[in-house]
Amino acid sequence: MNKKSYAVIGLGKFGESIAIELAKAGADVLALDNDAEKVHEVASYVTRSMQVDVCDVETMNTLGLSNMDGVIVAITGNLNASVMATILCKEAGVPYIIAKVGDNIQATILKKVGADRVIIPEKESGIRVAQTILSTNLKEFIELSDKVNIIEVNIRPEWIGKSLKELNLRQKYNINVIGVRETNELKMNINPDKKFENNCTLIVVINKEDIPKLMKKYKS
Numbered sequence: 001m002n003k004k005s006y007a008v009i010g011l012g013k014f015g016e017s018i019a020i021e022l023a024k025a026g027a028d029v030l031a032l033d034n035d036a037e038k039v040h041e042v043a044s045y046v047t048r049s050m051q052v053d054v055c056d057v058e059t060m061n062t063l064g065l066s067n068m069d070g071v072i073v074a075i076t077g078n079l080n081a082s083v084m085a086t087i088l089c090k091e092a093g094v095p096y097i098i099a100k101v102g103d104n105i106q107a108t109i110l111k112k113v114g115a116d117r118v119i120i121p122e123k124e125s126g127i128r129v130a131q132t133i134l135s136t137n138l139k140e141f142i143e144l145s146d147k148v149n150i151i152e153v154n155i156r157p158e159w160i161g162k163s164l165k166e167l168n169l170r171q172k173y174n175i176n177v178i179g180v181r182e183t184n185e186l187k188m189n190i191n192p193d194k195k196f197e198n199n200c201t202l203i204v205v206i207n208k209e210d211i212p213k214l215m216k217k218y219k220s
Helices: 013-024 036-042 079-092 104-112 126-134 169-173 208-219
Strands: 005-009 028-033 048-051 070-073 097-100 117-119 138-143 148-154 175-182 185-187 201-207
Touching (some): 005 013, 013 028, 013 036, 013 070, 028 036, 036 048, 070 079, 079 097, 169 208, 201 208
Parallel strands (some): 005 028, 070 097
Antiparallel strands (some): 138 148, 175 201
């Protein structure tokens, strides 16, 4: 699988956490901010970091945004800059743009100028957003505590036609399956001998530290 490339524009606490989490997972990350100190703080974690004014169209057009798999616009306190960054990314052909917003009005504006998804940081953590970006196999992510999460993942091809008892997922992956979703129907009482079918998803409880290892298994 080719390594994914992402740009994070705006390196406040939210943007910084996304950039570092993506880089930890092995993605190529370009981190951008107009504050030199913030750029310096993340430099050792990401592939490349640069001090850039996002309203400088000429400079932005030299960054290779068109080659990115996704861009996260995480600018704090400057709606005009967020709008400009989103428009430039859209014009560059970025396939997926996530924008941080402060309220529903900003969400409406940024969606209209090209954001595919908007995030209100008070409702979603940077780590959760990064985990969702990293894998299409990760459908849902709920933080139960600082250490334990509930996630929904696609079933792996080699699990099809096998039962929970046969797979022994608790021992192999350190996860506890608490539900199965089949054709949009969620079943919580799982028969351990029932064979998994194609296109179903599993709802599992997992330690946060084990999520990257599980996602890596999907990519291999």
